[in-house]
Amino acid sequence: MNYWMVKQEPSTYSWDDFAREKKTAWSGVRNYQARNFLRQMKKGDLVIFYHSGKNAAAVGSAKVARGAYQDPTTDDERWSAVDLSVAKKFTRPVTPAEMKKDRRLEDLPLFKQSRLSVMPVTREQFEAVEALSEEAG
């Protein structure tokens, strides 16, 4: 079982959109590194859903419902998509500032490669974000 983080601008596709749909195709990724990570995702893997932009925060978790397949938004065979289903909404969003302060999270790829939209995290990191979301702000 592996752990991941996906980043999305909420004006493009927010957690609320996701929660309404329950399941979505994570498609439209046009970056090779992110694509490679998508292809490594297996059904059942857990994913942190992160909002980028002005109110950036980790807002919930998702589960990989279907491993990589041809991205339906293009005929170009280079690009892949996965299906994600809602796991749980965090009781409280976790901001990048909080994450940076946490020693368990200071090495998140999120902070090393700010443009990457799909990235691996360790189980420890996944659980640390979850734990922060359950603490009082």
Added chain:
DNA sequence: GCCAACGTTGGC
């Protein structure tokens, strides 16, 4: 809202 940095695309 501008601008610099990054990554992908397209022309040679």
Added chain:
DNA sequence: GCCAACGTTGGC
């Protein structure tokens, strides 16, 4: 296969 141009992202 290189490199300039372009589009997108993120920081200020």
